[in-house]
Amino acid sequence: VIQQLEGVQKSEQLLTQQRVTKEFKTERFEYSEYERRLYHTKKRMEQAGVEVLIVSDPADMYYLTGYDATSYYIPQFVIVAQDEAHPFWLGRTMDAACAKLCVFMNHTHIVGYPEFYIGDPSRHPAEFVAQWLRERSWEKKPFGVEMDSPCLTPKTLELLKQGLPNSTFKNTDALVSQVRMIKSAQEILYMRQAGVLSDLAMAQGLEHYDVGVKESAVAATMYGSLIRGTADFGGDDPGGITIPTGIRTSGPHLAWTDEPCKAGEAMNVELGGCRYRYSAGLSRTFFLGTPPQKLADLAPAVVEGMAVAQAAAVPGATCEEVEAAWRKVISRYGVEKGSRIGYAIGINFPGLTWIERSFSLQPGDKTVLQPNMTFHMMLGMWQEDWGFHLSETFRASEQGEAESFSTLPRKLFVKS
Amino acid sequence: VIQQLEGVQKSEQLLTQQRVTKEFKTERFEYSEYERRLYHTKKRMEQAGVEVLIVSDPADMYYLTGYDATSYYIPQFVIVAQDEAHPFWLGRTMDAACAKLCVFMNHTHIVGYPEFYIGDPSRHPAEFVAQWLRERSWEKKPFGVEMDSPCLTPKTLELLKQGLPNSTFKNTDALVSQVRMIKSAQEILYMRQAGVLSDLAMAQGLEHYDVGVKESAVAATMYGSLIRGTADFGGDDPGGITIPTGIRTSGPHLAWTDEPCKAGEAMNVELGGCRYRYSAGLSRTFFLGTPPQKLADLAPAVVEGMAVAQAAAVPGATCEEVEAAWRKVISRYGVEKGSRIGYAIGINFPGLTWIERSFSLQPGDKTVLQPNMTFHMMLGMWQEDWGFHLSETFRASEQGEAESFSTLPRKLFVKS
Numbered sequence: 090v091i092q093q094l095e096g097v098q099k100s101e102q103l104l105t106q107q108r109v110t111k112e113f114k115t116e117r118f119e120y121s122e123y124e125r126r127l128y129h130t131k132k133r134m135e136q137a138g139v140e141v142l143i144v145s146d147p148a149d150m151y152y153l154t155g156y157d158a159t160s161y162y163i164p165q166f167v168i169v170a171q172d173e174a175h176p177f178w179l180g181r182t183m184d185a186a187c188a189k190l191c192v193f194m195n196h197t198h199i200v201g202y203p204e205f206y207i208g209d210p211s212r213h214p215a216e217f218v219a220q221w222l223r224e225r226s227w228e229k230k231p232f233g234v235e236m237d238s239p240c241l242t243p244k245t246l247e248l249l250k251q252g253l254p255n256s257t258f259k260n261t262d263a264l265v266s267q268v269r270m271i272k273s274a275q276e277i278l279y280m281r282q283a284g285v286l287s288d289l290a291m292a293q294g295l296e297h298y299d300v301g302v303k304e305s306a307v308a309a310t311m312y313g314s315l316i317r318g319t320a321d322f323g324g325d326d327p328g329g330i331t332i333p334t335g336i337r338t339s340g341p342h343l344a345w346t347d348e349p350c351k352a353g354e355a356m357n358v359e360l361g362g363c364r365y366r367y368s369a370g371l372s373r374t375f376f377l378g379t380p381p382q383k384l385a386d387l388a389p390a391v392v393e394g395m396a397v398a399q400a401a402a403v404p405g406a407t408c409e410e411v412e413a414a415w416r417k418v419i420s421r422y423g424v425e426k427g428s429r430i431g432y433a434i435g436i437n438f439p440g441l442t443w444i445e446r447s448f449s450l451q452p453g454d455k456t457v458l459q460p461n462m463t464f465h466m467m468l469g470m471w472q473e474d475w476g477f478h479l480s481e482t483f484r485a486s487e488q489g490e491a492e493s494f495s496t497l498p499r500k501l502f503v504k505s
Numbered sequence: 506v507i508q509q510l511e512g513v514q515k516s517e518q519l520l521t522q523q524r525v526t527k528e529f530k531t532e533r534f535e536y537s538e539y540e541r542r543l544y545h546t547k548k549r550m551e552q553a554g555v556e557v558l559i560v561s562d563p564a565d566m567y568y569l570t571g572y573d574a575t576s577y578y579i580p581q582f583v584i585v586a587q588d589e590a591h592p593f594w595l596g597r598t599m600d601a602a603c604a605k606l607c608v609f610m611n612h613t614h615i616v617g618y619p620e621f622y623i624g625d626p627s628r629h630p631a632e633f634v635a636q637w638l639r640e641r642s643w644e645k646k647p648f649g650v651e652m653d654s655p656c657l658t659p660k661t662l663e664l665l666k667q668g669l670p671n672s673t674f675k676n677t678d679a680l681v682s683q684v685r686m687i688k689s690a691q692e693i694l695y696m697r698q699a700g701v702l703s704d705l706a707m708a709q710g711l712e713h714y715d716v717g718v719k720e721s722a723v724a725a726t727m728y729g730s731l732i733r734g735t736a737d738f739g740g741d742d743p744g745g746i747t748i749p750t751g752i753r754t755s756g757p758h759l760a761w762t763d764e765p766c767k768a769g770e771a772m773n774v775e776l777g778g779c780r781y782r783y784s785a786g787l788s789r790t791f792f793l794g795t796p797p798q799k800l801a802d803l804a805p806a807v808v809e810g811m812a813v814a815q816a817a818a819v820p821g822a823t824c825e826e827v828e829a830a831w832r833k834v835i836s837r838y839g840v841e842k843g844s845r846i847g848y849a850i851g852i853n854f855p856g857l858t859w860i861e862r863s864f865s866l867q868p869g870d871k872t873v874l875q876p877n878m879t880f881h882m883m884l885g886m887w888q889e890d891w892g893f894h895l896s897e898t899f900r901a902s903e904q905g906e907a908e909s910f911s912t913l914p915r916k917l918f919v920k921s
Contacts, residue, residue: 158758159745162655162858183844183887186756204844208865210679213653237629237660239578244653244678262660263626305739309732316725316761323721323763326745329575329855340602342574345732347739428599428620439745440856442578449624471599 117155117365118275123193126153127176129268130169137261139233141222142169143249144176146238148436148445149265151366154178154194158187159326161240161438163207164214170227179218181207215245219252228253233261239441263446269435270447272461276367276435277484280463283369284482284494286324286362290314291373294332294360295502298375300352304345307356308332315362325363328439332358338374338476341469352378357478359467361443366436368443369494370465372480375502384477388501390422391468391479395499398430398450398466402483402491408454415450415468424470431466434482458485477501533571533781534691539609542569543592545684546585553677555649557638558585559665560592562654564852564861565681567782570594570610574603575742577656577854579623580630586643595634597623631661635668644669649677655857679862685851686863688877692783692851693900696879699785700898700910702740702778706730707789710748710776711918714791716768720761723772724748731778741779744855748774754790754892757885768794773894775883777859784853785910786881788896791918800893804917806838807884807895811915814846814866814882818899818907824870831866831884840886847882850898874901893917 130153134142144167150156153167153176165180175194178185185201192199202217222228232253234246250258272280294311308330315327333343335354350356356375361368376384394415401414412430419426429451437443443465448456450464467480479499483491546569550558560583566572569583569592581596591610594601601617608615618633638644648669650662666674688696710727724746731743749759751770766772772791777784792800810831817830831846847866853859859881864872866880883896895915899907 157760158756159747159760159856160758161856162860183757183885186887187759190753190756190759208845208848208867209869210862234659236663237658239658240655241658242653242655243650243657243659243662244676246659247652260660303739306733309729309739312728312732313725316728317722318763323719323725323761325760329742331575337606340574340606341599342576343603343606344573344575344741345739347734429624432624438856440575440577440854444578446626451624453625469599471602 120193122273122275123153123155125273126268127169130265131171133264133268134169134171134233134261137233137259137264138231139259139261140171140230141227142233142261142264144169144235144265145241145245146235146265147240147438147441148366149235149238150178151436151438152265152269154192156188156191157366158184158191159439160184160187161441164218164240164245166218168222170230179221181214213244213248215248216252219249222253228256232256232258233264234258235262235264236260237262266446269445270433270462271459272435272463272484277461277463279364279367280369280435280482280484281494282322282364283324283362283367284371286315286318286364287360287369287371288495288497289319290360290362291358291371291497294358295375298350298356298504300377301349303347303349304332304334304356305347307350308345311358311360315360322364325366326439327361327363327368328437328441328443330358330360332356336474339471339474340476341471350377355380355384355475355477357476359478359480361437363437366438368434368437369482370434370443370467370480371482371495371497372467372469372478373497373502374477374479375504377504379505380501380503384475384501387424387470387477390419390424391470391477392499394418395466395468395479395481399483399493400490402458402485403489404458404460404485404487406458408448408450408456408458409452411458412450412452426468426470428469430468431464434463434465460485460487536609538689538691539569539571541689542684543585546681547587549680549684550585550587550649550677553649553675553680554647555675555677556587556646557643558649558677558680560585560651560681561657561661562651562681563656563854563857564782565651565654566594567852567854568681568685570608572604572607573782574600574607575855576600576603577857580634580656580661582634584638586646595637597630629660629664631664632668635665638669644672646672648672648674649680650674651678651680652676653678682862685861686849686878687875688851688879688900693877693879695780695783696785696851696898696900697910698738698780699740699778699783700787702731702734702780703776703785703787704911704913705735706776706778707774707787707913710774711791714766714772714920716793717765719763719765720748720750720772721763723766724761727774727776731776738780741782742855743777743779743784744853744857744859746774746776748772752890755887755890756892757887766793771796771800771891771893773892775894775896777853779853782852782854784850784859785898786850786859786883786896787898787911787913788883788885788894789913789918790893790895791920793920795921796917796919800891800917803840803886803893806835806840807886807893808915810834811882811884811895811897815899815909816906818874818901819905820874820876820901820903822874824864824866824872824874825868827874828866828868842884842886844885846884847880850879850881876901876903
């Protein structure tokens with residue numbers, strides 16, 4: 090069945106590939122790495138005139154403390170203060186038990202609020218947090234709050250302000266996201282491993298994909314690959330796969346159905362292996378049978394566009410220059426893409442996106458590429474009733490073009 | 506290896522079980538069901554003195570329109586107005602393509618905002634939404650906003666208010682969650698199917714679980730079962746499984762690691778099959794080898810507590826009475842549970858919890874059980890360095906005790 094897949098590495102080959110070292114630490118990150126992250130966070134806090142930062146984005150909380158639990162459906166916070174070397178974790182008492190098993194700080198920096206605040210709309214955990222901040226005599230210090238971050242609701246902020254009536258709150262939105270922009274060697278290692286998981290899942294999904302196979306079965310295969318991983322490492326919950334087929338390929342964010350895959354239809358796969366919460370996005374389009382001419386024509390144009398944009402993504406280039414390189418290629422084919430072609434990528438918790446809010450590959454973004462900035466170049470070409478897409482996750486390297494975390498061929502995968 | 510699992514239905518048996526009808530509609534819900542949902546939403550809006558409701562919780566958006574895409578990492582809204590029969594969907598233009606394939610409304614009720622608002626911190630989709638609301642001449646109508654709902658940030662609300670300076674905004678938090686409380690026959694069908702997926706995944710996970718098997722491999726097996734499902738239906742992304750082992754069983758919300766499962770250790774599994782986004786939570790504790798006496802003693806006490814609480818969950822009983830029934834049993838064993846024993850459950854999008862914010866099984870909650878209210882009774886007993894848990898999803902029935910969506914035995918599953 091996969092005779093037409095010349096150039097595809099079979100999943101067995103991927104499993105034995107040696108491009109990721111087997112020697113990684115049992116502990117995810119050294120203490121010195123947390124120190125560095127806090128140093129840069131506090132430096133940005135100082136520039137913003139903030140002495141106490143209230144962090145609610147689970148990705149930021151993980152980055153600053155190591156806290157890794159799926160408890161972010163209720164209010165929880167990390168507090169970074171200029172006059173404290175280490176941050177504090179504040180959350181529900183039952184999750185304080187999780188924090189003890191994750192965070193690098195001494196357990197005196199883990200604060201659990203009582204169950205009293207849960208499940209009753211007349212009470213709210215933010216009341217506890219405000220009181221705790223008052224008791225630490227931080228009331229007069231200028232607070233920083235990320236006003237557009239996930240998991241901070243207007244109600245939570247309102248109650249914090251009510252409980253701290255003499256305090257000032259500055260919007261420090263995306264402050265930690267900026268610190269996260271340049272990855273450490275250890276983070277790059279995990280993203281490379283995530284890239285292996287992505288390649289493996291794409292290859293195994295493609296092997297399973299066929300006429301009459303249920304979309305849900307293809308999705309199940311991919312999830313299994315992403316989590317089971319290789320003999321050396323498995324993956325975290327990837328936080329979603331999108332695999333629209335047929336007319337559904339006209340939109341980006343649709344999941345599978347129970348319908349069988351049909352001849353004459355495409356499947357647009359977007360997935361991301363996730364290693365210690367670090368993600369590597371990857372997209373390919375599959376087709377069963379003979380693709381229509383418009384799709385067969387578009388695919389190589391997008392492939393060429395990615396190669397040219399990758400070549401343009403050298404250290405010192407701006408984000409908008411990378412996009413311009415792509416645009417120059419694709420417009421030669423009479424095609425337009427109305428949306429950005431990429432964004433910063435890193436930590437991912439289910440439902441919260443792997444996108445970092447530090448830069449985008451789009452006109453107007455003058456962020457300069459530096460080594461170990463990572464981005465997901467997502468060339469999604471959604472048309473009226475069909476679509477094609479191609480994406481990979483890249484690292485801006487020390488010199489020359491960006492390094493991809495995928496080794497899969499760039500092409501429309503046709504199965505006949 | 507599973508000789509000690511007397512009473513466990515093997516996954517093959519589950520696959521052929523006939524407790525869920527094969528005849529369900531291709532379309533998820535009839536138009537009349539959306540009409541009923543909107544009718545009750547508008548009734549509550551009227552009671553709250555609200556003429557235009559701004560909805561941002563993806564579960565509410567799905568409930569009111571059918572919109573089912575994982576695009577909620579960027580701002581998107583459903584607007585329900587008293588003077589419009591049907592709601593409006595507002596979101597990113599590329600996701601408008603997804604909306605066209607999901608929502609029940611005419612496509613004139615799908616509004617895409619331009620990419621201009623994406624990836625640039627100086628611009629924000631809320632500016633577009635405020636302008637659109639002004640242009641519809643709704644500026645003078647009282648708005649309702651769910652101030653503590655997921656996916657609404659303080660920044661978004663601030664910009665809505667800035668763009669509608671002459672408008673009033675009332676907090677209508679959890680308004681739609683209240684409407685969602687009593688399930689329709691169709692919703693119950695999907696939750697029963699979700700229950701089948703949960704049982705299947707738990708049974709297949711247990712079959713795979715053994716000394717030396719990596720935790721990530723057990724997780725991969727469970728994800729595969731939850732999504733691949735049965736010959737009749739598969740499942741959606743379950744939005745997370747937690748399977749802490751060993752000392753990690755002292756906390757509720759921890760994922761797997763790459764460590765092999767060890768003799769003398771427990772694994773606390775919490776998962777939830779997800780059918781058309783409707784979830785059925787299910788928890789069991791597994792043990793390899795001979796469990797310590799404290800665990801062997803606690804398990805039957807919790808099992809007894811669940812049976813007694815289930816028997817108390819009759820229509821007309823209050824939520825706190827159900828909890829009191831449990832408490833009476835468990836305190837006889839000298840054990841305390843410091844947190845609620847359950848909560849309303851229904852629609853689940855990854856990362857956003859399956860919890861509905863309408864009632865909890867806890868002291869002080871005087872909500873009266875009515876037929877087709879659904880709840881996840883979660884008896885999590887987290888101790889200093891170990892834990893046991895047992896949970897099932899129930900439907901309050903027309904008479905007598907609540908109906909469970911699980912057919913698995915209630916016990917500590919010991920594998921020797």
